[in-house]
Amino acid sequence: MRTFPARVDAVIIQAVIAGALSFSHLHDLAEAAGQGGWKAWAYPVSVDLLLVAAWRRMREQRRSGLPSGGSRLWFLVALAASLGANIATAGLLDLAHVPASLRVVVAGWPAVAFFGGTLLAHTPSASDSADRDASAVSETGDSARSIPTPVLPEATASGTADPDPIPALEPAADAGPTPVSASTVHLPPALVDRAQLLARELHSSTGEPADPDTIRARLGLPASMTPAVAAHL
Numbered sequence: 001m002r003t004f005p006a007r008v009d010a011v012i013i014q015a016v017i018a019g020a021l022s023f024s025h026l027h028d029l030a031e032a033a034g035q036g037g038w039k040a041w042a043y044p045v046s047v048d049l050l051l052v053a054a055w056r057r058m059r060e061q062r063r064s065g066l067p068s069g070g071s072r073l074w075f076l077v078a079l080a081a082s083l084g085a086n087i088a089t090a091g092l093l094d095l096a097h098v099p100a101s102l103r104v105v106v107a108g109w110p111a112v113a114f115f116g117g118t119l120l121a122h123t124p125s126a127s128d129s130a131d132r133d134a135s136a137v138s139e140t141g142d143s144a145r146s147i148p149t150p151v152l153p154e155a156t157a158s159g160t161a162d163p164d165p166i167p168a169l170e171p172a173a174d175a176g177p178t179p180v181s182a183s184t185v186h187l188p189p190a191l192v193d194r195a196q197l198l199a200r201e202l203h204s205s206t207g208e209p210a211d212p213d214t215i216r217a218r219l220g221l222p223a224s225m226t227p228a229v230a231a232h233l
Contacts, residue, residue, distance in 0.1 A: 019048065022082050029085040032095035033106035043106070046113045047085075050120075051078035057120050065197050070123060074116040081109065187225075192232045195219060 026044035035043060054075035061068035088102075089095070187195070198218055199210035212230035213223075221229065 022086060023048065025089045026082065026085040028089050028095065030106055032098050033103045034098075035106060043109065046110065047078055047081045050074060050113050050116055051082065053117060053120050054078060057123060061123075065193070070119060074120060077112070077116065187228055187232060191219065195229055195232060 023044040026047055027040050030043035031040040054071050058068045058071035058075055061071060093102075195215050198215050202210040202214065213226050216223070216226045216229045219229070
């Protein structure tokens with residue numbers, strides 16, 4: 001079995017060095033602002049985690065075509081906190097006499113980071129939106145199947161039929177099976193957008209028009225919804 005030597009990536013080395021320096025600057029600033037002990041070490045962890053979480057969520061939303069304004073805001077907040085600590089510890093601030101305003105900012109950071117992390121964790125993703133749309137379509141189909149069939153009046157106990165019976169409708173001799181138009185099946189706008197996005201991705205990757213049945217399967221819809229999906233592509 002052949003073994004390959006591990007390659008050292010310069011980008012990873014640069015990221016480790018920059019992260020270590022930023023981590024140290026945040027620790028020094030928090031300690032100078034009165035957050036001693038383990039609390040001074042927790043501040044850089046909080047800032048870096050919020051920065052990475054906001055960046056990952058922003059990339060996911062961009063790939064899925066969802067708005068990423070909230071994720072971008074929290075990414076800028078965490079980036080400002082990291083850059084501010086780096087600049088403050090570069091000799092521009094006397095760490096022995098930290099201003100009261102900076103002490104307030106450092107002391108209030110945990111609440112801000114907790115609020116931002118909570119919002120990022122509960123931000124809906126593309127998979128969540130597709131699941132909700134598929135659930136809505138499934139509930140619509142179930143409610144349509146649960147409509148009771150009208151019952152024709154039967155004879156009464158005395159043996160006499162209803163005086164005004166409803167005549168049974170007979171199909172016309174020349175009429176064939178009634179076609180079901182795909183336009184009569186309405187899909188939620190969010191599901192239509194998701195289907196069109198998948199169609200464009202398949203077309204760009206394969207160079208051929210997307211198969212409606214493939215789009216329907218990826219959305220998790222029943223096979224009967226293929227004509228409806230094809231009507232919106």
